[in-house]
Amino acid sequence: MTYPRINIYPKRIEENARAITDLARQNNIGIYSVTKATCANIEVAKAMLAGGVEGLADSRLLNLMKLRSHFGADLPLLLLRLPMLSEAEGVVRIADLSLNSEMVTIEALSKAATEQGKEHGIVLMVDLGDLREGLWPDKIIATGQKIDRLAGAYLHGLGTNLTCYGGILPTTENLQKLIDLATELEERLGRKLAWISGGNSSSLHLIEKGQVPKGINNLRIGETMLLGNDTALNCPFPGTRADAFIFQAELIEIQEKPSVPIGVVGRDAFGRIPTRPEDRGIRLRGILAAGEQDIYPGGLIPLEEGVEIVGASSDHLLVDLTNCRQELKIGAPLSFTVAYGSLLRAMTSPFVSKVVRQE
Numbered sequence: 001m002t003y004p005r006i007n008i009y010p011k012r013i014e015e016n017a018r019a020i021t022d023l024a025r026q027n028n029i030g031i032y033s034v035t036k037a038t039c040a041n042i043e044v045a046k047a048m049l050a051g052g053v054e055g056l057a058d059s060r061l062l063n064l065m066k067l068r069s070h071f072g073a074d075l076p077l078l079l080l081r082l083p084m085l086s087e088a089e090g091v092v093r094i095a096d097l098s099l100n101s102e103m104v105t106i107e108a109l110s111k112a113a114t115e116q117g118k119e120h121g122i123v124l125m126v127d128l129g130d131l132r133e134g135l136w137p138d139k140i141i142a143t144g145q146k147i148d149r150l151a152g153a154y155l156h157g158l159g160t161n162l163t164c165y166g167g168i169l170p171t172t173e174n175l176q177k178l179i180d181l182a183t184e185l186e187e188r189l190g191r192k193l194a195w196i197s198g199g200n201s202s203s204l205h206l207i208e209k210g211q212v213p214k215g216i217n218n219l220r221i222g223e224t225m226l227l228g229n230d231t232a233l234n235c236p237f238p239g240t241r242a243d244a245f246i247f248q249a250e251l252i253e254i255q256e257k258p259s260v261p262i263g264v265v266g267r268d269a270f271g272r273i274p275t276r277p278e279d280r281g282i283r284l285r286g287i288l289a290a291g292e293q294d295i296y297p298g299g300l301i302p303l304e305e306g307v308e309i310v311g312a313s314s315d316h317l318l319v320d321l322t323n324c325r326q327e328l329k330i331g332a333p334l335s336f337t338v339a340y341g342s343l344l345r346a347m348t349s350p351f352v353s354k355v356v357r358q359e
């Protein structure tokens with residue numbers, strides 16, 4: 001029994017994956033699931049596949065290598081982050097598909113694919129206004145035609161990514177723009193594109209409301225499958241659950257203390273100037289043996305009623321336990337469900353044990 005730990009419930013992830021792939025299939029949409037928030041954990045990936053996803057996607061080549069060596073050559077793998085020019089050779093060796101926007105990189109992928117005697121699929125990204133990756137729409141037709149003339153690399157389709165930097169939501173209108181571009185490109189090329197990839201978890205609410213324009217046939221889904229939330233509407237997603245991951249850390253101090261620090265205020269462990277907390281008198285405070293190295297404290301949701309997160313330094317997580325009615329003792333763990341940032345931090349921290357639970 002080591003803490004801190006993150007408990008992983010593959011059956012719950014499979015249930016979430018099933019709910020999403022079933023809904024998507026009714027709309028002729030295939031799902032690639034995204035493993036990056038779990039550092040491509042194999043048990044998580046297996047659960048997603050059992051839940052009916054067509055392929056796996058990750059933003060890092062190292063994670064894809066782990067998936068490739070576990071699942072073998074037949075499982076379709078997609079690299080989500082635009083490839084680094086310096087990793088083109090590895091991208092072709094490991095991934096079947098990658099999202100792209102830069103012709104120099106695409107040409108390097110084409111060269112590597114030719115040398116390796118492989119075909120590498122390019123999904124050309126369109127920036128519909130979120131201002132992360134992708135070409136501006138007016139450059140898509142010419143670039144798509146250029147890619148189509150390459151050897152080794154071929155144009156697999158168009159894609160977009162929204163709600164990542166600018167917080168721009170997918171709508172019927174902006175996704176229709178993607179489809180119109182694809183249709184125009186298909187006419188110029190004289191062939192169909194395999195994919196029109198309409199985004200991430202934030203696109204699922206459109207399927208649910210029957211508002212995804214016809215033509216979108218792929219989505220890349222991470223967060224909703226892992227955590228059961230609708231990232232566009234900020235509410236639970238129907239048919240999914242939020243408790244597929246539970247973080248636990250152990251109490252190492254429980255003491256009554258004032259709620260306002262005493263003395264001259266300088267800076268906290270991260271060089272930030274603390275704002276003065278509200279004076280709530282003497283409070284029962286706990287310290288958990290976990291900190292910023294293990295968990296993002298802002299994304300923890302306590303499972304024990306009455307527990308409040310106060311703050312964290314590198315190795316200490318401070319909680320207010322005044323309103324907690326359950327018996328508290330040194331050595332006992334407190335449990336939390338996690339939001340995306342906390343899941344990412346816990347799954348990528350070497351200090352957090354990953355415990356698979358078959359419940």
Ligand SMILES: *Cc1c(COP(=O)(O)O)cnc(C)c1O
Pocket residue numbers: 034036059080081099161199200201202220221222223224231
């Ligand atoms: C992370 C990522 C996704 C998955 O996003 P979720 O919000 O976790 O569904 C999809 N596409 C790209 C390009 C990504 O980087």
